Amino acid sequence: MTLTTRSLLSSLLAAWCLLASPIAAAELQMTETDAAIEIASDGKSVLVYNKQSPPVPDGIDPIYHRSGFLHPVASPAGNVVTAAFPADHPHQQGIFSAWVRTNYDGREIDFWNLAGGVGRVSHERVVKTFTENESAGFEVDLIHHTVAEPKVDILRERWRITVQPTDGSYRCFDLQTTQQALTDKPLTVAKYHYGGVATRGPARWSLPSGKKAAAKASDADNNEPSEPISEIVDEHGHDRIAGNHHPTRWVTLSGTEGDDLVCITMLGHADNFRAPQPARLHPSMPYFCFAPCVTGEFQIAKDQPYEASFRFLVTxxxxxxxxxxxxxxxWCGDKAQ
Known part of the structure; x- marks a missing residue:
């Protein structure tokens, strides 16, 4: 599907949402600075796109600096459902996009694991900002490039982010991605167990593992609270273990904030490459991604772009x-059949 067709679809769906809602949609506001673009609903932040890397916290290696990702993403009550520089895996930040095991011109390039110092994905430019049908959004370009010599810009990835109007009881926004080779040589994305567009929740939502899990079970035997800090569930009702690498149309990550429960749900469009895509659900960390590379390798070339659309619901x-x-x-309309 072309970007033009996708834009038309988004506009029609936004209009449908307005007609379907009995309550007036909240007003959206967009603010751009040198560092970021923020979209708010009636003065409350919905999401922030980082054009520049936020400051790397003390104790975290500066190699983990990152631009070109969404964080913070917040619920209507202001609860943040994403993380930047989580101590356990500081390369997982907010909502981001990267491939792990790839080959370009005979070189193995990992764009995901920044500590390797081989590749990364960076913000390049803001293409435009827009408002239409009471929605608000922007288009930005990101570059998948090598860090190690010889340095090469391999892919350009365009994000179209659209925050949809709602009645205020939830947040809704779309991420449409188009990745295209910048040279005449394609990028081969190898079969691998994760990679793609990912969502990372707060580190405090991580589950205990190993000895900590055993200690937690022991505490439960002593009548201590045993409710999970967070959970991940797919459309089939599968948890982190049963749902890992299972094709699914959507995934929900939920976690506790004080006495509150907050959730972010990521939906994959029916038109996506290899839809429904397999999802990588991590067994203990609050992280998942839609990973078409799970089922086998594929190429991204000048005349063979990778395209995908995702909708996020925050409640x-x-x-x-x-x-x-x-x-x-x-959202998917006739394609849902």
């Missing part, structure tokens, strides 16, 4: 799976 409280299904059906 205070756990969303009803039936409601998520309705959202997916309305």
């Amino acid at each position: 205070d409280g756990k969303p009803d799976p039936a409601w998520i299904e309705q959202q997916w059906q309305a």
Whole structure:
């Protein structure tokens, strides 16, 4: 599907949402600085796109600096559902995009694991900002490039981010990505167990593992609270273990903030490459990604771009799976059949 067609689809769906809602949509505001673009709803932040890397916290290696990702992403109540520089895996930041095991012109390039110093994905430029049908958004270009010599810009990735109007009870925004080779040589994305567009939640949502898990189980035997700090569930009701690498149309990550439960749900469009794409659900960390590379290798070339669309729903409280299904059906329209 072309960007023009996708833009038209987004506009039509935004209009549908307005007609379907009995409550007036909240007003969206967009602010751009040298460092970031922020979109807010009635003065409350919805998301921030980082044109420049936020300051790297003390104790974190500066190699983990990153531009070109979404964080913070917040719920209507202001609960943040993403993380930047989590101490356990500081290369996983907010909502980001990268491939792990790739080959370009005989070189093995890892764009995901920044500590390797081989490749990374960086913000290049803002293409435009826009408002249409009461939605607000922007288009930006990111570059997938090598860090190690010889330095090469391999892919240009265009993000179109659109925040949709809602009744204020939830947040809704779309991420459309198009990746295209910048040289005459294609990038081969190898079969691998993760890679693609990812969502990373706060480090405090991480589950205990190993000895810590055993200690937690022991505490539970002593009548201590044993509710999970967070959970990941796919459209089939599968958890982190059963759902890992299973094709799915959507995934929900939920976690506790004080006494509150907050969730972010990521929907994959029916038109996506290899849809429904397999999802990598991490067994203990609050992280998942839609990973078409799980089922085999593919190439991204000048005349063979990679295109995908994702919708994000952010809620205070756990969303009803039936409601998520309705959202997916309305978003995909005829393609949902």
